[in-house]
Amino acid sequence: MRSGVVLANEAIGGGYRHMAVNCPEIAKEVKDGQVVHIKVKDGNEPLLRRPFSVYLYDREAGTVEFVYAVKGAGTKIMAGYEPGDEIDLLGPTGKAYELKEGAKKIAILGRGVGIVSLVSLGVSAAGKGLRVEAILSGKTPDHVFGRKVLESSAAVVHEVYDADGSSDVENVRKILERSRQEGAIDQIFVCGSKRLGKLAYDFSQEHGIDGYISLEERMACGIGVCYVCVCKTTKGYQRVCKDGPVFPLAEVYG
Numbered sequence: 001m002r003s004g005v006v007l008a009n010e011a012i013g014g015g016y017r018h019m020a021v022n023c024p025e026i027a028k029e030v031k032d033g034q035v036v037h038i039k040v041k042d043g044n045e046p047l048l049r050r051p052f053s054v055y056l057y058d059r060e061a062g063t064v065e066f067v068y069a070v071k072g073a074g075t076k077i078m079a080g081y082e083p084g085d086e087i088d089l090l091g092p093t094g095k096a097y098e099l100k101e102g103a104k105k106i107a108i109l110g111r112g113v114g115i116v117s118l119v120s121l122g123v124s125a126a127g128k129g130l131r132v133e134a135i136l137s138g139k140t141p142d143h144v145f146g147r148k149v150l151e152s153s154a155a156v157v158h159e160v161y162d163a164d165g166s167s168d169v170e171n172v173r174k175i176l177e178r179s180r181q182e183g184a185i186d187q188i189f190v191c192g193s194k195r196l197g198k199l200a201y202d203f204s205q206e207h208g209i210d211g212y213i214s215l216e217e218r219m220a221c222g223i224g225v226c227y228v229c230v231c232k233t234t235k236g237y238q239r240v241c242k243d244g245p246v247f248p249l250a251e252v253y254g
């Protein structure tokens with residue numbers, strides 16, 4: 001368990017909030033795609049921690065950032081956190097995204113709140129000199145975030161929306177194909193949509209590249225003990241909290 005201090009917790013549109021927390025222990029250890037479980041307390045309720053992907057981290061400043069959708073009891077309490085509030089964090093947990101040795105270009109496909117899990121990966125990859133093609137999908141422009149952060153790290157960003165039909169799988173496939181024609185994609189990473197996951201799987205199979213998906217399941221313990229979060233894979237049932245959340249696409253769609 002780690003203690004963090006809320007630095008900011010602001011609405012950013014689309015029902016999302018951005019929360020920055022000072023927690024040097026987590027900032028030092030966290031890897032791209034990992035998760036932190038927040039004890040969201042109002043007295044003793046709710047009992048269970050809530051899992052959130054780490055959006056960004058700064059090892060030197062000792063900060064970690066989250067973007068979360070306000071949904072039920074727990075996230076409504078979180079929305080009331082103010083700068084200076086102390087919070088109880090468990091993590092980082094789970095498997096991280098791994099960049100392949102020698103990769104020159106990656107594609108990331110995020111949908112809605114699933115974008116959160118991919119942004120630090122895009123920033124890290126671009127920081128290492130890889131070309132990053134990011135496709136960010138949401139119901140409307142308000143439901144997409146992360147563009148500025150990714151562009152400032154030199155990633156190429158495409159936003160697609162349900163509102164104008166551009167989030168259609170066929171259109172996303174076209175964007176991927178166009179990008180591939182400009183230079184081979186070595187790895188593809190996806191989060192937040194089963195449809196985009198299937199598209200990424202098909203694309204990875206067609207072009208013989210690695211692909212990974214970060215999955216979301218309801219969780220209880222968050223540390224691999226209770227088996228509440230299992231999902232069916234080609235390797236049998238696996239725990240999303242401990243064996244994932246990042247899985248090879250072939251284990252999920254193969």
Ligand SMILES: Cc1cc2nc3c(=O)[nH]c(=O)nc-3n(C[C@H](O)[C@H](O)[C@H](O)COP(=O)(O)OP(=O)(O)OC[C@H]3O[C@@H](n4cnc5c(N)ncnc54)[C@H](O)[C@@H]3O)c2cc1C
Binds near residue numbers: 069075245
């Ligand atoms: C690996 C992982 C990463 C996540 N990352 C993010 C993120 O970065 N941003 C974000 O907004 N949301 C994220 N979620 C979803 C987030 O955990 C839920 O929206 C949140 O727990 C809802 O809590 P609540 O009390 O507001 O809702 P309630 O519906 O009241 O929650 C009731 C119970 O269900 C669980 N639960 C509800 N929805 C989900 C869900 N979708 N996934 C898992 N458990 C759920 C809660 O933890 C709680 O135990 C993630 C979930 C997982 C599993």
Ligand code: FES
Binds near residue numbers: 227229
């Ligand atoms: S939440 Fe308990 S094993 Fe995953």
